[in-house]
Amino acid sequence: YFMNYYFISKTESQTRCHSEVILHPTRAPLAVSSPDNAGNSPPRYLGVMPAYSAADDALTTKLVTFYEHLKDSSVPSHQATVLLFDPSNGTLKAVLDGSVITAKRTAAVSAIATKLLMPAFAEVLCILGAGVQAYSHYDIFTELFTFKEVRIWNRTKEKAVKFASSVSGPVRVCSSAQEAVTGADVIVTVTMATTPILFGDWVKPGAHINAVGASRPDWRELDDELMKNSVLFVDSRDAALTESGDVILSGAEIFAELGEVLKGTKPALPEKTTVFKSLGMAVEDTVAAKFVYDAWSAGN
Numbered sequence: 548y549f550m551n552y553y554f555i556s557k558t559e560s561q562t563r564c565h566s567e568v569i570l571h572p573t574r575a576p577l578a579v580s581s582p583d584n585a586g587n588s589p590p591r592y593l594g595v596m597p598a599y600s601a602a603d604d605a606l607t608t609k610l611v612t613f614y615e616h617l618k619d620s621s622v623p624s625h626q627a628t629v630l631l632f633d634p635s636n637g638t639l640k641a642v643l644d645g646s647v648i649t650a651k652r653t654a655a656v657s658a659i660a661t662k663l664l665m666p667a668f669a670e671v672l673c674i675l676g677a678g679v680q681a682y683s684h685y686d687i688f689t690e691l692f693t694f695k696e697v698r699i700w701n702r703t704k705e706k707a708v709k710f711a712s713s714v715s716g717p718v719r720v721c722s723s724a725q726e727a728v729t730g731a732d733v734i735v736t737v738t739m740a741t742t743p744i745l746f747g748d749w750v751k752p753g754a755h756i757n758a759v760g761a762s763r764p765d766w767r768e769l770d771d772e773l774m775k776n777s778v779l780f781v782d783s784r785d786a787a788l789t790e791s792g793d794v795i796l797s798g799a800e801i802f803a804e805l806g807e808v809l810k811g812t813k814p815a816l817p818e819k820t821t822v823f824k825s826l827g828m829a830v831e832d833t834v835a836a837k838f839v840y841d842a843w844s845a846g847n
């Protein structure tokens with residue numbers, strides 16, 4: 548695995564760029580700053596996420612932009628393309644839509660974390676946010692698990708109502724995040740919030756939280772109390788310690804990477820309150836892109 552980090556800033560009137568090669572498959576946050584039509588500089592990023600998986604014989608890079616849009620933007624906040632190369636000769640084999648891959652692979656990883664970390668008799672699923680990731684998480688969570696109740700809260704309530712009316716099963720729309728979270732066994736935070744939307748006070752002891760948003764070092768979705776009083780799992784330690792505001796600013800101690808639990812070198816502790824801080828890893832896109840390419844090649 549390898550990953551390049553680039554930082555591009557146009558705020559200093561010229562473009563600066565540096566890259567470093569590291570030996571862990573982490574997400575690459577890229578900062579792009581240019582004013583919008585109103586002269587503001589809302590958060591805008593371009594990510595370059597290359598990875599090589601020898602096990603899958605796959606070499607890819609994902610290019611992903613994530614922009615904070617005005618509420619009714621006609622384009623998604625996250626747009627991505629994955630380039631799949633032949634590792635034996637470097638030839639480009641395919642250009643894939645990375646947006647669907649990003650939505651599905653992120654939800655799939657949260658589902659694996661949930662399978663390992665949720666309490667034994669989980670009945671209530673709560674989703675905070677109603678964007679692309681909310682839909683992909685709902686789809687896989689309701690396919691894999693049997694919750695008696697699904698709740699949603701969103702900053703803009705109409706989008707939560709729209710969500711509830713467009714998914715396949717019953718969803719209770721809540722008027723506040725606290726109402727949605729109270730008593731929930733599994734919580735998914737999938738927002739572009741930059742300050743906490745989920746507070747430890749509200750969370751049922753033993754619940755499992757998948758914290759998917761807040762992918763910048765100064766962004767938060769979870770408060771300090773929740774971060775410090777939960778057992779903290781991450782996809783990548785290196786990424787969490789450099790990119791996750793929830794981890795860095797709370798000072799919470801990382802208990803394990805999800806991979807360590809899967810390999811059996813760290814226990815899962817589903818009886819405790821657990822947080823899985825997801826940042827996304829380039830290799831998730833590599834494996835997903837190879838899977839899509841192989842299925843397409845086989846005519847499926």
Ligand SMILES: NC(=O)c1ccc[n+]([C@@H]2O[C@H](COP(=O)([O-])OP(=O)(O)OC[C@H]3O[C@@H](n4cnc5c(N)ncnc54)[C@H](OP(=O)(O)O)[C@@H]3O)[C@@H](O)[C@H]2O)c1
Pocket residue numbers: 613618623624625649653676677678679680681701702703706737738739740741742744759760761762825826827828
């Ligand atoms: N961990 C990973 O691998 C991974 C991968 C992809 C994305 N993500 C992250 O997951 C999050 C959701 O992505 P997405 O593609 O679903 O985005 P999206 O489709 O743009 O949805 C964004 C959601 O966040 C809500 N939101 C925006 N600002 C908010 C605020 N200040 N407070 C509370 N809610 C707010 C929006 O509510 P409104 O309807 O009110 O606008 C909307 O429900 C993002 O933070 C993204 O960076 C993580």
